[in-house]
Amino acid sequence: xxxxxxxxxxxxxxxxxxxxxxxxxxxxxxxxxxxxxxxxxxxxxxxxxxxxxxxxxxxxxxxxxxxxxxxxxxxxxxxxxxxxxxxxxxxxxxxxxxxxxxxxxxxxxxxxxxxxxxxxxxxxxxxxxxxxxxxxxxxxxxxxxxxxxxxxxxxxxxxxxxxxxxxxxxxxxxxxxxxxxxxxxxxxxxxxxxxxxxxxxxxxxxxxxxxxxxxxxxxxxxxxxxxxxxxxxxxxxxxxxxxxxxxxxxxxxxxxxxxxxxxxxxxxxxxxxxxxxxxxxxxxxxxxxxxxxxxxxxxxxxxxxxxxxxxxxxxxxxxxxxxxxxxxxxxxxxxxx
Amino acid sequence: xxxxxxxxxxxxxxxxxxxxxxxxxxxxxxxxxxxxxxxxxxxxxxxxxxxxxxxxxxxxxxxxxxxxxxxxxxxxxxxxxxxxxxxxxxxxxxxxxxxxxxxxxxxxxxxxxxxxxxxxxxxxxxxxxxxxxxxxxxxxxxxxxxxxxxxxxxxxxxxxxxxxxxxxxxxxxxxxxxxxxxxxxxxxxxxxxxxxxxxxxxxxxxxxxxxxxxxxxxxxxxxxxxxxxxxxxxxxxxxxxxxxxxxxxxxxxxxxxxxxxxxxxxxxxxxxxxxxxxxxxxxxxxxxxxxxxxxxxxxxxxxxxxxxxxxxxxxxxxxxxxxxxxxxxxxxxxxxxxxxxx
Numbered sequence: 001x002x003x004x005x006x007x008x009x010x011x012x013x014x015x016x017x018x019x020x021x022x023x024x025x026x027x028x029x030x031x032x033x034x035x036x037x038x039x040x041x042x043x044x045x046x047x048x049x050x051x052x053x054x055x056x057x058x059x060x061x062x063x064x065x066x067x068x069x070x071x072x073x074x075x076x077x078x079x080x081x082x083x084x085x086x087x088x089x090x091x092x093x094x095x096x097x098x099x100x101x102x103x104x105x106x107x108x109x110x111x112x113x114x115x116x117x118x119x120x121x122x123x124x125x126x127x128x129x130x131x132x133x134x135x136x137x138x139x140x141x142x143x144x145x146x147x148x149x150x151x152x153x154x155x156x157x158x159x160x161x162x163x164x165x166x167x168x169x170x171x172x173x174x175x176x177x178x179x180x181x182x183x184x185x186x187x188x189x190x191x192x193x194x195x196x197x198x199x200x201x202x203x204x205x206x207x208x209x210x211x212x213x214x215x216x217x218x219x220x221x222x223x224x225x226x227x228x229x230x231x232x233x234x235x236x237x238x239x240x241x242x243x244x245x246x247x248x249x250x251x252x253x254x255x256x257x258x259x260x261x262x263x264x265x266x267x268x269x270x271x272x273x274x275x276x277x278x279x280x281x282x283x284x285x286x287x288x289x290x291x292x293x294x295x296x297x298x299x300x301x302x303x304x305x306x307x308x309x310x311x312x313x314x315x316x317x318x319x320x321x322x323x324x325x326x327x328x329x330x331x332x333x334x335x336x337x
Numbered sequence: 338x339x340x341x342x343x344x345x346x347x348x349x350x351x352x353x354x355x356x357x358x359x360x361x362x363x364x365x366x367x368x369x370x371x372x373x374x375x376x377x378x379x380x381x382x383x384x385x386x387x388x389x390x391x392x393x394x395x396x397x398x399x400x401x402x403x404x405x406x407x408x409x410x411x412x413x414x415x416x417x418x419x420x421x422x423x424x425x426x427x428x429x430x431x432x433x434x435x436x437x438x439x440x441x442x443x444x445x446x447x448x449x450x451x452x453x454x455x456x457x458x459x460x461x462x463x464x465x466x467x468x469x470x471x472x473x474x475x476x477x478x479x480x481x482x483x484x485x486x487x488x489x490x491x492x493x494x495x496x497x498x499x500x501x502x503x504x505x506x507x508x509x510x511x512x513x514x515x516x517x518x519x520x521x522x523x524x525x526x527x528x529x530x531x532x533x534x535x536x537x538x539x540x541x542x543x544x545x546x547x548x549x550x551x552x553x554x555x556x557x558x559x560x561x562x563x564x565x566x567x568x569x570x571x572x573x574x575x576x577x578x579x580x581x582x583x584x585x586x587x588x589x590x591x592x593x594x595x596x597x598x599x600x601x602x603x604x605x606x607x608x609x610x611x612x613x614x615x616x617x618x619x620x621x622x623x624x625x626x627x628x629x630x631x632x633x634x635x636x637x638x639x640x641x642x643x644x645x646x647x648x649x650x651x652x653x654x655x656x657x658x659x660x661x662x663x664x665x666x667x668x669x670x671x672x673x674x675x676x677x678x679x
Binding site: 075130134135136137139140141143144145146147148149150151152154155265268269272278279308310311312313314315316317318320321324325328329 | 421476480481482483485486487489490491492493494496497498500501505610613614617623624653654655656657658659660661662663665666669670673674
């Protein structure tokens with residue numbers, strides 16, 4: 001190993017260590033923000049800033065869940081379809097409760113939210129149980145779930161948006177401003193903060209890191225690895241469902257393809273750019289939140305500069321590889337497995 | 338990720354304290370069953386829909402399988418090194434559109450020099466494949482970016498380029514000099530794509546079993562430290578695996594383009610995940626070092642027969658997605674149970 005690291009010029013190693021991803025993201029964010037004053041002043045319009053904030057909220061919540069699964073050494077490819085399932089189920093339940101059963105819109109909303117969170121928990125439970133008890137790698141389990149859940153969602157709707165959501169849920173929440181900021185931003189801040197607290201201050205958070213860092217050691221020291229792994233997958237799916245609910249409340253209908261693959265890929269990108277290790281054991285909610293802000297700002301800036309969504313994919317891909325390459329080169333010797 | 342995939346099960350073992358006897362029975366059953374699984378599946382469908390077992394449909398299945406096989410072979414090479422290639426599908430699309438555009442440009446309005454166009458299109462397709470392989474290989478081997486992240490990124494890049502090249506429209510007007518040898522030709526009564534698949538299969542087997550480079554891919558996957566300690570050019574070998582895989586992907590893309598007789602920006606679609614599923618069902622391990630020609634063949638036929646059978650049984654597309662997902666999980670679960678003490 002020492003032979004390999006000796007081949008590398010020391011300067012590059014030191015530079016990339018200095019710049020490490022943690023330092024690079026805020027820098028790039030500032031660069032984009034400054035750059036946009038020159039190229040596109042519309043970037044600073046309040047509607048656009050709110051737009052960025054909303055997209056950041058959606059992404060940050062989902063990416064925090066993705067991060068938790070990555071910390072225990074897994075991967076969740078099914079977050080996008082889980083969000084879509086939550087969206088469709090919430091819309092169906094709300095529409096049925098108000099139109100068919102004639103319930104009060106408030107009751108219908110609570111019912112819809114609870115049922116759709118329940119559906120998310122069920123998906124998470126399935127992912128967790130399959131990857132622990134059946135010992136299938138989570139990449140394959142969630143690949144299977146991706147297919148199964150999108151099949152279910154499409155069967156429920158035939159791909160047609162589900163209307164009939166109470167107006168209170170849309171205008172009073174999804175599109176509403178609370179104390180001058182979009183409502184989803186408060187939800188995201190609360191949830192990212194909660195995950196941060198959990199990671200920092202609770203035994204649960206410590207256990208999750210311990211399992212990711214060294215599952216055998218965690219098991220030997222008496223942590224119920226299986227239970228916590230399952231719990232992590234449930235957390236991830238629940239957070240994905242919240243993202244689905246927030247997007248539904250903004251769009252005003254239940255959508256089978258609201259997140260699609262794009263949201264899933266972005267959630268992985270946000271987690272990875274935020275310094276979460278794919279080998280497990282490393283990842284911080286606040287950094288993932290920050291990289292969600294970075295990615296949302298970047299895609300927004302690209303849109304305003306009329307770089308179409310196809311070319312945007314190319315930029316996103318290059319950014320992800322560059323960010324992770326700088327990170328792993330910075331860690332130098334430790335990176336050879 | 339791959340490391341955890343290896344460790345997680347043993348941690349789960351400790352936690353649940355499962356017995357070995359069951360695992361051994363499952364293991365034995367699965368070892369015997371695996372090779373015959375596609376045949377059992379075909380017979381099972383045949384009971385309900387006799388048409389599945391008609392000669393015409395069997396030829397159809399083999400032809401369908403030949404496309405998927407070439408791409409699964411490409412995926413297998415990378416999986417052996419404990420990597421994976423998510424960019425496979427979108428790079429198929431990009432290569433298809435790229436080579437079609439070159440062919441139509443050379444062909445011009447009077448369609449005179451078809452042979453030149455076909456050769457140039459093939460060359461450009463292979464060159465694009467080489468580029469994808471170089472990108473993935475350099476990022477994984479020298480920049481030390483995790484294969485999942487690398488190919489997730491190159492997947493987006495290929496997707497972006499593939500759809501921008503022709504604005505997302507199919508490219509028509511590919512010369513017959515390309516389509517006929519690529520797809521429509523029959524040799525000894527067999528569709529030519531089957532011949533290509535057999536050629537790829539032989540090449541894959543020779544590479545993996547009889548060359549030093551091929552054998553080293555197994556070591557890179559099962560014990561990367563050993564490769565370092567032995568003083569091998571670990572990085573060059575790893576990059577080579579991605580390059581060979583991408584070139585094979587290009588071959589698959591060229592055949593598929595000839596079949597479609599147009600450059601299709603959506604040609605690759607779900608192929609990345611389908612090839613991973615096929616390889617893993619066939620017995621390739623995501624933690625590297627296990628698999629080969631037979632696993633690619635078994636997995637390819639399993640997936641092809643399953644989707645062909647469900648189509649003929651007129652099972653709806655949405656139900657098919659559900660069944661396919663559940664079966665992938667189940668097949669891998671059985672495989673892993675069977676391998677506990679192997």
